[in-house]
Amino acid sequence: MQSQTQANHWDIFCAVVDNYGDIGVTWRLAKQLAKEYGLAVNLWVDDLASFGHILPKLDPKCASQNFEGVCIKHWDTPLTQEYQPGDVLIEAFACELPPEVLDQITALHRSGNQVPVWLNLEYLSAEDWVEGCHGLPSLQRSGLKKQFYFPGFTPKTGGLICEADLLQRRQAWQDNNERQAFFETLGLSGIQTDHTVISLFSYESDSLEALCRHWQQGDNQIHLLVPIGRSLNSLGAFVDPQGPLTPGSRYSHGKLTIHLLPMTDQQGYDRLLWSSDFNIVRGEDSFLRAQWAAKPFIWHIYPQEEDYHLIKLEAFMAFYCHNLAPEIASAWKKLNIGFNQGAQETLPSLWQQVDNAHSALTQHAQNWPNEALNDADLATRLVQFVKNS
Template sequence: MKPTWDIFCTVVDNYGDIGVTWRLARQLVAEHGMAVRLWVDDLQAFLRLCPQLDPGAAQQWQQGVEIRHWPATWPGAEPAQVVIGAFACQLPDGYVQAMAQQPTPPLWLNLDYLSAEDWVQGCHGLPSPQANGLRKYFFFPGFTEQTGGLLREASLLPRCQALRQTPGERERFLGGLGVQPQQGARLISLFAYENPQLGNWLDVLAADAQPTHLLVPQGRILGDLGAWLGTAQLPVGALHRRGGLTVQVLPFVSQDDYDRLLWSCDFNAVRGEDSFVRAQWAGVPMLWHIYIQQENAHWDKLEAFLVLYREGLSPAAGQALVELWRAWNMDRPMGQAWAALQPHWDEVREHARQWQAAQAARPDLATRLVQFYRNSL
């Protein structure tokens, strides 16, 4: 019998939470032979990532994963052997009671948000005894050996390499999105939250002697983009040129196609957690728009990652990279920071490749979760 896993996901920010849990569920099934149920409270948001999904079905199977709608009124279900509450979501009371009644209690894991902060290493894997006698363990994704690793399917980097090395493959993929970049243009993807610094950055790109082709999938940044372009109408396929900058609006693509988009670009601006990790696997320079928290608590998380990520860069290149990320996330002059990074472009590009290789040398998140489960037996 295959070990059974239940993953619970509350969709908080449209796609980040479900994006991570959907990738994880598929990998546990495909690579580790687990039987996985993914409980999701918002199937409509899930539909954007999995177009084959039936948003009205209480139960269905997609890519080997059993998808269950998690309604406000708990329908009841026998607990799995491994139970994951993603991102501190609260499991149904009835389910927790059923867990406590099992002859062998399930392994209960709280899969937390990704962070590079120092305290994460000390908390990863620790138990949290519950009043009903169950134990819940903290499981933190991360960038060091003392954490739970990053999501990475076994085929991910080989597929990235194949797209880049197979003649015409990159062009075929971009052509399928209606993208035909001009010769010598720097290709940049932009997926971000609202940002007042966007116009300042675009002004510099438009004035640059090197042409830039900016690819913007549908999302929250389109309002700021439209304000800079002077239009409220930015349908999919919209193409605008200003100086050396070409701006093109793309459709909201599947997870696999978003990976291919990141692999196809020379620079990726990403947001949240799922896209942030995928951009690191692309191995090219990147910019992270971190999810905003009250009282700017997210800045500590940003700075903690930058401490790790800048290791190996020269002081000048490291400082330029840090100032770019701070400008984007702290409402500072973005155009000035972008211009200051350009003299260090080759070094930052090589550093992105080295970071990708270093992270790929560590076990991935799904593998570490399975190891944790087997060690608990």
């Protein structure tokens, strides 16, 4: 396998924490940098088995392999593959770089040689403080300079990951009404054009059971499409928790049908989001992809101590809703807060309010991506940031 060892390459280090989030973001970024900027990128990942869930062709036992122009390297401890310093060194989400890497760049610095631009790519947040921290140096005891790079929703932040042609591809998919054909490729049956389709990719939550109970008693036929994962831990009353939860399984309860799907690659997940009427997403990667899907969504945010995640949720919702009709914004915000707080008693009525505003929310969701991007996506801003460093 070809390794990106030439001098002008970038290295991205990713420690997998929850299977899909961190690796999802770094894999997308690496692909985009390679494809759209012609950069040689090494993506170092500590857990190739988890990575394989979203890149099924990946061989978890192979130390170095190339996909989509990116050289994927196994980050083991101690590091058995040689690290050669390139132009840029990114530690994703504040992961601790291997000591072998730090030793090399420290030696370069002490000998007066050029060291890579060293960045800590942080988590996405819509909070005010992000603008004030984006791009700031982080002085190191060794004298090396690291900089914090914060994704964000404003021009003074690092932007949002979005491939150059993504919105056009999504629009074409939705204009051409590819959804029925897509559902057929997934082996899904019984979904008619007037049925409501909801995709579900959340953490465990008591809210799911409350919503399912509401949906099963509703007037409309609802299909809940659930890739195998953590959401199912909260759906024990609706699926067979004793039986094997295998892709292709289907469970019907009144007006609700739950379809289990295999975990998919990133393109497949995008298409699932584009094809659904409503998406329930989590964390960072699927949260952002749901925005690019231009459909209404619930964001199940990663829970933090002292309910700090609710502050992050509020900050995002303020951005998202700033030009949305107040009554619709209020309903959507309450639904998101209620879902994240597990407000089982009020969720049915909150859902109903949002469902009644589905057309307006969809229209808003279609306008949102261009507004959120502020003319430049994360990769574009990142490449420029490195040039200016």
